[in-house]
Amino acid sequence: MKPRILLGTLVLLTACEREQRRFQELPAAARPAARDVQVSELQPGPVAAPPSEPAPATRAASEDNAYDVSEGKRLYVWFNCAGCHAAGGGGGMGPPLLDAKWRYGSEPENIYATIVEGRPNGMPSFRGKIPDTQVWQLVAYVRSMSGLLKKDVAPGRSDTLNTRPSESSKARETPRPEEVEQPR
Amino acid sequence: MSYRSRLPPLVLAGLFLLTPGCKKEGGAHPSSAQASSNLPAGTTKPDASKLAEDDGQWLTASKDAANTRYSRLKDIHAGNVKDLKLAWTWSTGLVRGHEAAPLVVGGTMYVVTPYPNRLVALDLTKEGAPVKWTYEPAPSPSAQGVACCDVVNRGAAYADGRLFYNTLDAHTVAVDAQTGKELWKTKLGDINKGETMTMAPLVVRDRVIVGNSGGEMGVRGWAAGLDTKTGAIAWRAMSTGPDADVLIGPHFKPFYASDQGKDLGVRTWPPDQWKIGGGSVWGWVSYDAALDLVFYGTGNPGPWNPDQRPGDNKWTCGIFARRPSTGEAVWFYQWSPHDLYDHDGINESIVADLTVDGKPRQVLIHPGRTGYVYVLDRATGQVLSATPFGHITTSTGVDLKTGRLQPVPGMETGFDKTIRGICPAAPGSKDWSPSAFNPETGMLYIPGNNLCEDAQGYEANYIAGTPYVGMNTKMYAGPGGNRGEFIGWDVAAGKKVFGIPEKFPVWSGVVVTAGDVAFYGTMDGWFKAVHARTGQELWKFKVGSGIIGQPITFRGPDGKQYVSVLSGVGGWAGAIVSGELDPRDDNIALGFGGAMKDLPQNTTRGGMLYTFALP
Secondary structure, eight states, X not given: OHHHHHHHHHHHHHHHHHHOOOSSOOOGGGSOOGGGOOSOXXXXXXXXXXXXXXXXXXXXXXXXXXXXXXXXXXXXXXXXXXXXXXXXXXXXXXXXXXXXXXXXXXXXXXXXXXXXXXXXXXXXXXTTTSOHHHHHHHHHHHHHHTTOSOTXXXXXXXXXXXXXXXXXXXXXXXXXXXXXXXXX | OOHHHHSOHHHHHHHHHHHHHHHHTTSOOOOHHHHHHOTTXXXXXXXXXXXXXXXXXXXXXXXXXXXXXXXXXXXXXXXXXXXXXXXXXXXXXXXXXXXXXXXXXXXXXXXXXXXXXXXXXXXTTSTTOOEEEEEOOOOOGGXXXXXXXXXXXXXXXXXXXXXXXXXXXXXXXXXXXTTOOEEEEEEOOOGGGTOXXXXXXXXXXXXXXXXXXXXXXXXXXXXXXXXXXXXXEEEEEEXXXXXXXXXXXXXXXXXXXXXXXXXXXXXXXXXXXGGGOBOOXXXXXXXXXXXXXXXXXXXXXXXXXXXXXXXXXXXXXXEEEEOTTTOOEXXXXXXXXXXXXXXXXXSOOEEEEEEEXXXXXXXXXXXXXXXXXXXXXXXXOOEEEEEEOSOOSSEEEEOTTTOOEEEOTTOOOOBTOEEEEESSXXXXXXXXXXXXXXXXXXXXXXXXXXXXXXXXXOOOOOOTTSOOOOEEEEEEEOTTSOSEEEEEEETTTTEEEEEEEESSOOOSOOEEETTSEEEEEOTTSEEEEEETTTOOEEEEEEOSSOOOSOOEEEEOTTSOEXXXXXXXXXXXXXXXXXXXXXXXOTTTTTTTGGGGTTHHHHOOOOOEEEXXXXX
């Protein structure tokens, strides 16, 4: 019996973030703020130190939690993200989410801003349409598509017609800015 | 000495065009020099239908009101087309799909670009056809986010010194053909409901006929007739809803019983589903002056998942005949009631006179997405024949007694089931890409697809301005492995005369000439001339980017015959290249991209106009 208990404890210890269920939203102050990140490399004047990273705890809130990511996967279809970015994130009306290229930044805060504020060349603003917690769940799922989450958190299966290998088997795509020839 | 060679042809054309106007205006006789330089001028108001008879020009995207894309020019013919050479090119500077037909009016060519929908006038009277002016309608950039299948535009229409076309953010504009000045701009739709406009208008007398796109976004489809002078909306006919909205009145006489009855646009839907039921009007409009009827098709019902909309879903996936002045409906026929596969009914319906079973008949010829070439009586909407031209596993034919497409049991898509081997796939055996018809030979030239798909339905949520589809699809090549075919079709006999397999779907338009040559382009960038009777390849030229545009032919101010086409891959079929989609996902571009994974290795993007002539 002893080894089993030990093993169980070990699993619980390593997987507690992954399995945690929160029944209350994080207070607003605990959430990362979009102003902490920038999408352009250019900064007028002397180059300042890079902006401070948001507290890891808040960033991890959704990203280290398997339930949040699987909820994000459900919401990705539910809010019709899949209609534009394709069921597997390969893109269509909207750009791919599966690849390394990011037009408006790959950090969770960037993606949060993209969903809530919209972007000028077609991304709608979902401000006031999606509860904040669900936006963060979507952000986490979107990042899982290009392998930016831990393997044990990213979904391993789909309930629908598979159009590409699972998120958990996705190799990490090192994010880089998309070179956009059009529009200006 | 030939008649043509005694006078410069354009002068001759000008005199011919001026003649009716001169009579009206009491015998003014402008000099022939004026005539040649001022063809589209405001002082001469040649009748649009007369102009359409002039093969030297190309005045509306589909060439003429009948939508033939047939030109009587034959200086370039099957015997000498092998010598065709590049005359000049012009870059649009844009990288998305270029689906438009250029227009030629007098000594000017007009090109409508994809978003941002610039209208550019090129001066054909000068060497190298320099730009005369550019008109910029400045559509909302956000419109790009609700354009289902790339930010394309299919072209303009010319009448009475004006050019008319649609912008992606759902406006119709009229532009002075001489100066490039905007004459009016009318807002027709709302991008926040997912409405865009991509189709090429048709002008009938004092009406510009237009329609909306957005069948994948849960829009409610409509066609509208605008006043050519003011841009005022004279009528708007919805594709779903109560008869009053559909402009169905006492003169509506559909041929088949299933289209007869009150408010079918409401009663063939679950409650209120018709309000977001699709039936967009994004394809071709044709017109028959003798019957005074315009004909246009309606798009797929929304969402694609058919289990969310039990019923026949009128008036989607069908064809309306209407009065151009009032929009009043005269008849309707439904290609695919309760559409299961996104088989929009918007393909061209070509006005032609044919001998069917020994009798002369006034018909419409419609190579449809369902995979059949339909021949309809254009006065009544009766189906005279529906002959398969593609590989079909989804239906067994059309019952000529009831007019109804006969679906194959077990192939119905819907909730929580995966149906495999659906042929034709969603884009059909032929999509919007227009065919050409030679009325002299009765031959139809079909730019075809050979695609099948697997499809799984799921619950689509309606959120205005976002996709409303509810169907996961993966497409792949049909039998034979060639994803496209260019087909020569004898309409009266209902027989394929020749078929040219193409690696990719043939997504370009076609032009056929009295010189027995048919021109089309391929998605891997070949512009081809084939013998119109045999399909034998006579000439080809490799352009910079895959062709999804509509080729045209015209007589230049120098009297020579030219052939022009826009290259610039994209559209639904080419979105994988124009939108730089990720080929690791089979579902890209609503499943189409899965069948096009090797396109990026075969072509790159970039819009360029090519014009060819004999040396």
